[in-house]
Amino acid sequence: MFSEKHKNAGVTYAKGFKAAGVRAGIKKSGNLDLAMIYTEREATVAGVFTQNLVAAAPVQVSKNVVATGSAHAIVANAGCANACTGTQGQRDAEKMASLAAAELNCKSDDVIVASTGVIGVNLPMDKVESGIKNLVKELSTEGSVNAGKAIITTDTYSKACATEIEIGGKEVRFGAIAKGSGMIHPNMATMLCFITTDLNIDKNLLQGALSEIVQVTFNMVTVDNDTSTNDMVIILANGAAENPKITEKNSDYDKFYSTLKEMCTELAKKIASDGEGASKFLTINVHGAKTFADAKTVGMAVANSPLVKTAFFGQDPNWGRTICAVGYSGVKIVPEKTVIKFGGISVFANGVGANFDKDALDKVMAQRDIVIDIELGLGEVSATVWSCDFSYEYVKINGEYHT
Amino acid sequence: MFSEKHKNAGVTYAKGFKAAGVRAGIKKSGNLDLAMIYTEREATVAGVFTQNLVAAAPVQVSKNVVATGSAHAIVANAGCANACTGTQGQRDAEKMASLAAAELNCKSDDVIVASTGVIGVNLPMDKVESGIKNLVKELSTEGSVNAGKAIITTDTYSKACATEIEIGGKEVRFGAIAKGSGMIHPNMATMLCFITTDLNIDKNLLQGALSEIVQVTFNMVTVDNDTSTNDMVIILANGAAENPKITEKNSDYDKFYSTLKEMCTELAKKIASDGEGASKFLTINVHGAKTFADAKTVGMAVANSPLVKTAFFGQDPNWGRTICAVGYSGVKIVPEKTVIKFGGISVFANGVGANFDKDALDKVMAQRDIVIDIELGLGEVSATVWSCDFSYEYVKINGEYHT
Numbered sequence: 001m002f003s004e005k006h007k008n009a010g011v012t013y014a015k016g017f018k019a020a021g022v023r024a025g026i027k028k029s030g031n032l033d034l035a036m037i038y039t040e041r042e043a044t045v046a047g048v049f050t051q052n053l054v055a056a057a058p059v060q061v062s063k064n065v066v067a068t069g070s071a072h073a074i075v076a077n078a079g080c081a082n083a084c085t086g087t088q089g090q091r092d093a094e095k096m097a098s099l100a101a102a103e104l105n106c107k108s109d110d111v112i113v114a115s116t117g118v119i120g121v122n123l124p125m126d127k128v129e130s131g132i133k134n135l136v137k138e139l140s141t142e143g144s145v146n147a148g149k150a151i152i153t154t155d156t157y158s159k160a161c162a163t164e165i166e167i168g169g170k171e172v173r174f175g176a177i178a179k180g181s182g183m184i185h186p187n188m189a190t191m192l193c194f195i196t197t198d199l200n201i202d203k204n205l206l207q208g209a210l211s212e213i214v215q216v217t218f219n220m221v222t223v224d225n226d227t228s229t230n231d232m233v234i235i236l237a238n239g240a241a242e243n244p245k246i247t248e249k250n251s252d253y254d255k256f257y258s259t260l261k262e263m264c265t266e267l268a269k270k271i272a273s274d275g276e277g278a279s280k281f282l283t284i285n286v287h288g289a290k291t292f293a294d295a296k297t298v299g300m301a302v303a304n305s306p307l308v309k310t311a312f313f314g315q316d317p318n319w320g321r322t323i324c325a326v327g328y329s330g331v332k333i334v335p336e337k338t339v340i341k342f343g344g345i346s347v348f349a350n351g352v353g354a355n356f357d358k359d360a361l362d363k364v365m366a367q368r369d370i371v372i373d374i375e376l377g378l379g380e381v382s383a384t385v386w387s388c389d390f391s392y393e394y395v396k397i398n399g400e401y402h403t
Numbered sequence: 404m405f406s407e408k409h410k411n412a413g414v415t416y417a418k419g420f421k422a423a424g425v426r427a428g429i430k431k432s433g434n435l436d437l438a439m440i441y442t443e444r445e446a447t448v449a450g451v452f453t454q455n456l457v458a459a460a461p462v463q464v465s466k467n468v469v470a471t472g473s474a475h476a477i478v479a480n481a482g483c484a485n486a487c488t489g490t491q492g493q494r495d496a497e498k499m500a501s502l503a504a505a506e507l508n509c510k511s512d513d514v515i516v517a518s519t520g521v522i523g524v525n526l527p528m529d530k531v532e533s534g535i536k537n538l539v540k541e542l543s544t545e546g547s548v549n550a551g552k553a554i555i556t557t558d559t560y561s562k563a564c565a566t567e568i569e570i571g572g573k574e575v576r577f578g579a580i581a582k583g584s585g586m587i588h589p590n591m592a593t594m595l596c597f598i599t600t601d602l603n604i605d606k607n608l609l610q611g612a613l614s615e616i617v618q619v620t621f622n623m624v625t626v627d628n629d630t631s632t633n634d635m636v637i638i639l640a641n642g643a644a645e646n647p648k649i650t651e652k653n654s655d656y657d658k659f660y661s662t663l664k665e666m667c668t669e670l671a672k673k674i675a676s677d678g679e680g681a682s683k684f685l686t687i688n689v690h691g692a693k694t695f696a697d698a699k700t701v702g703m704a705v706a707n708s709p710l711v712k713t714a715f716f717g718q719d720p721n722w723g724r725t726i727c728a729v730g731y732s733g734v735k736i737v738p739e740k741t742v743i744k745f746g747g748i749s750v751f752a753n754g755v756g757a758n759f760d761k762d763a764l765d766k767v768m769a770q771r772d773i774v775i776d777i778e779l780g781l782g783e784v785s786a787t788v789w790s791c792d793f794s795y796e797y798v799k800i801n802g803e804y805h806t
Contacts, residue, residue, distance in 0.1 A: 054730030054738045084726055084738070086755040119723025120756040183710060183727065224709040225628075226724070227731035306627040306709070306793075307586060307801055314802030320522025321629070323487055324586065327457030328630035335457045335487070352489035353523040390709075392798050398710055399717030399794075 010144030010160035013175035015198040016041050016240035020138035021146030024131025026117070026124060027079035034131040035150035037074040037194055038104060038139055043236035045071040045112070046207035048214045050231035056083035057093035058113040059232060065097075065112050069203045071236060072106040074194055075132065076114035076151050078179070083119045083229040092123045099129055103136040114192055116153055116179065116230050148177040151192050154397055155181040159270040165259050167252045170243040172199045176263055180271035182398060183228040193218065193233040193267055199256060200239035201246040209257050210235050217264035220296065221386045223275035224394070225304040235260075272386035273369075277393030280312045283386055284372045290379035294331045298374060299385030301329035309390035315365040317356075319347040326374060337377035343370055413547030413563035416578035418601040419444050419643035423541035424549030427534025429520070429527060430482035437534040438553035440477040440597055441507060441542055446639035448474040448515070449610035451617045453634035459486035460496035461516040462635060468500075468515050472606045474639060475509040477597055478535065479517035479554050481582070486522045486632040495526045502532055506539040517595055517635050519556055519582065551580040554595050557800055558584040562673040568662050570655045573646040575602045579666055583674040585801065586631040596621065596636040596670055602659060603642035604649040612660050613638050620667035623699065624789045626678035627797070628707040638663075675789035676772075680796030683715045686789055687775045693782035697734045701777060702788030704732035712793035718768040720759075722750040729777060740780035746773055 012019050017039050024034040047066040049059050065071055075096055082089050097111040104111075115123070138146075148158035162175035178193035214233055239245070246252050273281035284302055289295035302308055305325040311318040322340055326333055340348040343364030345356050364370060415422050420442050427437040450469040452462050468474055478499055485492050500514040507514075518526070541549075551561035565578035581596035617636055642648070649655050676684035687705055692698035705711055708728040714721040722743055729736055729743075743751040746767030748759050767773060 052727065052730040053736055054726050081723070084723060084751065084755055086753065088755075119721075119727060120751075183724075226708050226710045226727065229723075229727050229730060305629050306797070307629045310798050310801035313798065316802070318522075320484070320487060320632075321586075323457050324455065324522060324629065324632050327455040327632060333456055348487065348523075350489065352487055352491075390798060391802075392795050394709070395713050395716065395793060395795050395798060398713035399719070 009162040009175055010148055010177045011037050011175045011194055011196040012141045012144040013162035014173040014196045014240070016238050017196045018139040018141055019143035019147040020135045020140065021143065021148070021150030022131055022134045022138060024077065025127045026077050032146055032150035033077055033079045034128065034135060035076045035147035036100065036135040036139065037147060037196060037236070039072055039236060039238040041238045041240055042070050042072060043238035044069065044201060044203045044206055045234065045236055046203070046210045047232065047234045048211055050228060052227050052229050054084060054229050056081055056115060056230045057085055057089035058082055058115045059230060060090065061093040061097060062112045062114065062232060065109050068109050070110065071112055072110040073100055073104055074112040074114065074234060075100045076192060077123070077128065078151050078153050079117040080115060080121050080123050081117045081119045081230050082115040082123050085120065085122050088122055092125055095125060096123070096128055099132045103132060112234055114230070114232050116151065116192055119229060144175065144177060151177065152179045153181070154276050155179050156274055159267050161263055161266055163259060163263065165255050167199065167255060168243040170241045172241040172243055173197065174259060174263060176267060178267040178271060180223065181274050182224060182276040183226040195235040195263065197235065197237045198240035199237045199246070200241060200243050201237050201256065205246060205253060206235060206237055209260055213261045213264050217261065217268040220384060221268045221272045222300060222303045223272065223388060269386050272388055275388035276397045277391040278388035279391050280389040281369045282312060282372060282388060283384060284374065285382065285384050286374045286376065287382045288376040288378055289381045289383070292381050292383055295381050295383035296385065297331050298326055298329045298333070298376065299383055301325045302372065302374065303385045303387035306390055312370065313389040313391045317342055317347060317361050317365050319353065322372065323348050333376055334378070339375040341373040343367070412565040412578055413551055413580045414440050414578045414597055414599040415544045415547040416565035417576040417599045419641045420599045421542040421544055422546035422550040423538045423543065424546065424551070424553030425534055425537045425541060427480065428530045429480050435549055435553035436480055436482045437531065437538060438479045438550035439503065439538040439542065440550060440599060440639070442475060442639060442641040444641045444643055445473050445475060446641035447472065447604060447606045447609055448637065448639055449606070449613045450635065450637045451614055453631060455630050455632050457487060457632050459484055459518060459633045460488055460492035461485055461518045462633060463493065464496040464500060465515045465517065465635060468512050471512050473513065474515055475513040476503055476507055477515040477517065477637060478503045479595060480531065481554050481556050482520040483518060483524050483526050484520045484522045484633050485518040485526050488523065488525050491525055495528055498528060499526070499531055502535045506535060515637050517633070519554065519595055519633050522632060547578065547580060554580065555582045556584070557679050558582050559677055562670055564666055564669055566662060566666065568658050570602065570658060571646040573644045575644040575646055576600065577662060577666060579670060581670040581674060583626065584677050585626060585679040586629040598638040598666065600638065600640045601643035602640045603644060603646050604640050604659065608649060608656060609638060609640055612663055616664045616667050620664065620671040623787060624671045624675045625703060625706045626675065626791060672789050675791055678791035679800045680794040681791035682794050683792040684772045685715060685775060685791060686787060687777065688785065688787050689777045689779065690785045691779040691781055692784045692786070695784050695786055698784055698786035699788065700734050701729055701732045701736070701779065702786055704728045705775065705777070706788045706790035709793055715773065716792040716794045720745055720750060720764050720768050722756065725775065726751050736779055737781070742778040744776040746770070
């Protein structure tokens with residue numbers, strides 16, 4: 001719903017935000033590869049980062065910025081992850097922030113930096129330097145489209161959305177850009193997602209809401225079970241909407257919370273749907289679990305099974321592979337209590353295959369978007385995991401994507 | 404070493420064992436699909452089975468046989484897994500045992516049954532019945548080759564080996580047949596492996612040795628991270644070698660133990676090497692871990708990463724994906740202490756890419772068998788995981804393998 005409405009607005013929809021994307025020469029393709037998001041009015045900042053112990057240099061630098069509680073800008077590049085680059089990489093990430101700060105006339109620790117691309121390669125700092133100068137010249141309220149394109153790698157399109165709500169009599173706007181699309185099995189964050197809002201809100205509430213929401217949105221996505229070294233979700237709230245500051249969990253907070261959750265859900269689903277080589281978008285609803293962790297574990301086991309993923313690619317209603325994954329997930333399921341449905345059609349129940357209408361099921365399997373429901377019959381908790389299939393194209397993209 | 408020496412002997416190399424494989428019409432291809440292994444002299448039996456909670460009917464039946472401590476025969480089919488088949492499946496598995504018992508003039512609970520193939524399909528019992536009659540007629544000391552062929556599915560060849568040792572002045576022989584090659588991420592056992600020996604040994608010692616050895620052999624193999632519903636490793640020891648019975652952990656036991664371990668290692672490696680669509684055989688040695696569990700976790704994270712697997716398929720020395728998988732494995736590694744080598748050549752050390760000879764590394768990547776060494780620098784424990792790459796062929800086999 002969001003993306004259709006304000007398709008091109010993204011991170012510049014909220015008041016006081018500008019953005020740009022330029023060709024700095026980091027991507028071999030020559031495409032847009034350096035992005036900036038800027039708010040002159042200081043923004044409250046919150047962020048969640050990869051839990052991979054091999055975190056990239058920009059992750060370390062940006063964690064420090066988030067710790068200060070405020071920021072003015074985000075600079076992000078695609079084509080080079082600046083991960084596993086040692087002290088040189090650390091210096092380069094810091095330099096990226098200080099170069100932007102100098103051009104924007106703010107402090108270095110007001111600048112979030114992010115990178116995505118090949119691991120183990122150093123940033124071409126001369127290109128980054130001239131790119132940052134160009135970015136600052138290009139900053140505009142129409143810049144979100146180029147910024148969104150500049151952060152993608154193997155994504156087939158740039159993910160963006162925007163929306164607005166009313167808080168304390170003021171219109172409050174939200175917008176975001178995000179990218180996938182391989183090495184996607186986020187743990188506390190997804191590859192890259194930048195959210196802007198002109199909401200006026202307390203720093204701790206902002207961070208708390210983001211951390212909670214990421215758990216049930218971006219962290220429920222898996223493309224290939226690989227948790228990246230560079231994952232990062234950042235939200236900047238610059239207060240330009242001039243609503244009375246949200247300082248407690250009241251009805252205004254609830255309104256903000258549900259809006260942010262809806263945005264993150266939409267972007268998370270887009271990342272799964274645009275997974276590398278994906279021909280199917282899979283929504284896996286696990287119901288009747290004892291705990292959220294159990295429901296997620298079952299959903300992730302199914303979503304990450306190469307046999308399940310290739311079966312959906314082949315449009316084969318091979319429910320045996322799905323129940324097999326449920327069985328080895330580690331959760332103490334009871335096969336006889338488990339019910340599996342593809343597109344609402346029962347395929348497994350009472351420990352055996354269900355009698356289904358073959359033609360109706362074939363129609364489900366031929367669709368691009370397929371819902372898998374797994375009822376465990378053990379408790380009251382549900383979880384939804386979003387994923388995609390495994391195709392020849394995934395192997396091609398990742399077998400031929402040379403370092 | 405074993406397989407070259409007694410290439411065709413397999414399960415009939417040990418004294419007193421006969422085997423056969425026939426075409427019962429269970430596989431659509433019309434290939435050999437029903438196997439029998441028989442010892443007239445009662446054998447001590449030990450087994451390990453899948454930990455998948457959705458275990459197939461034959462797994463349940465065979466567990467009961469192993470609990471009795473002795474057996475005379477194994478009947479196994481390929482082409483139908485008899486999994487998720489409910490009470491009908493349970494009756495069919497029991498019938499398979501009783502039909503064989505009637506022909507062999509032994510008790511039903513002397514017959515191990517095993518199945519592999521499509522999940523959720525009932526066994527064609529008329530074909531099984533006539534097949535079992537033919538099997539008994541065909542039983543011979545040359546029957547291992549056909550038995551081995553009758554248990555494979557997408558394997559490109561039948562895995563077998565045989566060897567002998569001297570115990571108490573007697574020659575003791577061992578032989579085995581095994582199959583892979585998809586849905587391979589064994590937990591307590593692999594798809595199917597049947598081992599025979601004419602050793603005279605106590606039941607508890609036999610089971611203890613098998614259980615221990617499986618942990619470091621078959622359970623260290625992964626093709627696609629999918630733990631099957633039908634995994635089973637069975638050993639029959641009929642005592643025909645007439646060695647003084649092994650009843651304690653003495654030097655004879657040690658000799659037996661190391662032989663069994665060597666056999667299981669060889670078969671485990673063959674299963675990984677013949678993984679569905681595999682073009683590379685990967686040996687992942689993890690050193691310097693604090694515990695075996697940690698070392699295995701790191702090795703499995705690397706072995707199961709689709710990005711690592713597709714990079715090796717593409718012959719790309721993309722060490723960034725390997726260190727990324729090490730980083731998200733869940734083990735508290737220290738990137739700066741971690742060293743990664745491909746084919747003995749350092750590619751990652753001190754937190755950054757190593758300076759390597761590109762031509763020498765390209766030669767390593769072009770080989771079929773590649774050793775990955777991962778030194779964690781945290782402790783003294785090592786583990787080895789065996790796996791394979793991810794190719795177009797894997798997607799083809801599993802996208803087009805219709806139910």
